[in-house]
Each structure stands twice: as C-alpha cells, then as structure tokens.
Amino acid sequence: MIIELCANPRYSRPVIDDVTEPAAADFELPRVLAALADRHRLATVQFVARTGESWCARVMQDIGLPMSKSTFSHHLRILREAGVVTKRTEGTKSYMCVRKADLDARFPGLIDSILNADAEMVS
Amino acid sequence: MIIELCANPRYSRPVIDDVTEPAAADFELPRVLAALADRHRLATVQFVARTGESWCARVMQDIGLPMSKSTFSHHLRILREAGVVTKRTEGTKSYMCVRKADLDARFPGLIDSILNADAEMVS
Numbered sequence: 518m519i520i521e522l523c524a525n526p527r528y529s530r531p532v533i534d535d536v537t538e539p540a541a542a543d544f545e546l547p548r549v550l551a552a553l554a555d556r557h558r559l560a561t562v563q564f565v566a567r568t569g570e571s572w573c574a575r576v577m578q579d580i581g582l583p584m585s586k587s588t589f590s591h592h593l594r595i596l597r598e599a600g601v602v603t604k605r606t607e608g609t610k611s612y613m614c615v616r617k618a619d620l621d622a623r624f625p626g627l628i629d630s631i632l633n634a635d636a637e638m639v640s
Numbered sequence: 641m642i643i644e645l646c647a648n649p650r651y652s653r654p655v656i657d658d659v660t661e662p663a664a665a666d667f668e669l670p671r672v673l674a675a676l677a678d679r680h681r682l683a684t685v686q687f688v689a690r691t692g693e694s695w696c697a698r699v700m701q702d703i704g705l706p707m708s709k710s711t712f713s714h715h716l717r718i719l720r721e722a723g724v725v726t727k728r729t730e731g732t733k734s735y736m737c738v739r740k741a742d743l744d745a746r747f748p749g750l751i752d753s754i755l756n757a758d759a760e761m762v763s
Binding site: 546547548550551553554555556559623624625626627629630631633634 | 670673674679754
C-alpha cells in the first residue's frame with residue numbers, strides 16, 4: 518500500500534505506516550527465520566544486503582519479483598516486523614535497508630551464513 | 641504416528657515411513673529456514689544438536705513440548721523433509737539426529753548461529 522502511494526504522486530496524502538519495527542533486544546529468532554523462509558523475501562534481503570539501502574520500487578524491478586506492489590508491501594511488512602529490514606521514506610520514495618548490525622548483535626553469524634548461501638532463484 | 645507405534649509394542653506391525661530425507665545437494669535454504677522457524681521445532685533441534693542422537697519420545701519429554709505424539713511426528717516430518725534431521729529406527733524406538741555436517745556443507749555457519757542463539761522458551 519505504501520509503495521503504491523509513493524509511486525503515484527497524485528495521492529500524496531500523508532503515508533499511514535502502522536508497522537512496528539522492533540528494537541534489537543526484542544528480536545525473536547523463530548520470527549526472523551520465518552521472515553527469511555520465503556524465497557522472494559530471501560532474495561530481497563540478499564539483494565539489499567549486497568547493494569545497501571535501496572529504493573523499494575527498484576528492488577522489485579531489479580530482482581524481477583513476480584508480484585504486485587501491494588504483495589511486495591506485504592512481504593516488506595513481514596521483514597520489518599521481524600526486525601530484518603528497516604524502511605525510510607524520503608519525499609515520495611521509500612527505501613529499505615537490512616538491519617545487519619542489529620541482527621549480528623542478536624544472532625551472530627546468522628545473516629552472514631544466509632548471505633553467503635547461493636542467491637535463490639525467484640522466477 | 642510413527643512415534644505412537646514405537647511407544648506401544650502391541651502394535652509392532654512394520655512402520656510405514658513415507659518421509660523422504662533429501663540429499664544435502666538438494667537442500668533448499670527457504671525450506672530449511674521454514675523448518676526452523678517454529679519455536680517447538682527450533683527447541684527440538686537446539687536440544688538434539690547439543691545431546692547428540694536422541695530417542696524421539698525422550699526429546700519431547702526432556703524439552704517439555706506441550707503437544708501430542710502425533711503433533712510431534714508432524715514436526716519431525718517437516719524437519720526431516722527439509723534435511724535438518726534424520727531419523728533411525730531400532731527395534732521399537734525411533735532416534736533423531738541433526739544433520740549438522742550436511743547443513744554445514746551446504747550453508748556454512750547457519751546451524752552454528754542458530755545453536756549459539758539463546759535456547760528458545762517452549763512453554
């Protein structure tokens with residue numbers, strides 16, 4: 518939803534964002550693993566971890582995710598609520614970033630092992 | 641189901657086991673993560689990785705898993721089909737073991753990072 522609003526400047530009303538991004542101390546390992554246990558979310562995290570903070574709309578495009586923007590927003594919500602990524606809005610664009618430092622602090626080695634695994638196919 | 645048969649020698653008919661444990665080369669990271677993304681399965685894997693090959697019925701008891709034997713068998717199936725654990729039957733007892741060498745070979749560091757995380761609460 519957020520992505521759709523951002524992608525269409527005609528609807529530039531304030532973005533309502535009810536997603537809670539947890540503090541690192543509140544991360545739950547099963548929830549982090551569940552967030553990463555989907556091949557599209559996994560490919561997204563692997564891509565963004567390599568490229569650094571990325572414009573959400575471009576992430577979808579560059580990876581070639583076969584889904585609508587609203588579906589991507591749903592996946593983004595799951596990743597944010599687990600603590601895997603954070604989102605920042607600047608003007609009409611949203612950017613996402615992997616919370617690698619927080620994840621490394623809570624679960625040392627987990628994200629590196631996932632990033633070092635072969636990138637998953639998304640098609 | 642298998643566990644129930646093993647626990648009751650009166651029903652000592654041949655155990656039908658239709659679970660396919662994949663070769664390490666066929667492991668899929670999203671599937672492994674999904675298998676570990678449940679707090680009861682995660683606690684089981686953390687426990688068995690620490691204790692070594694374990695009698696399935698005792699694993700449930702020692703961790704204090706709040707579930708029926710058939711539910712535990714369902715979780716065991718998910719772990720086996722992802723490649724996280726293997727099961728061996730000896731007489732009327734079933735034993736499970738974490739496939740750490742195979743997991744380390746395919747996803748270096750993944751299982752260690754999960755085992756080094758604080759053991760999850762299961763109650």
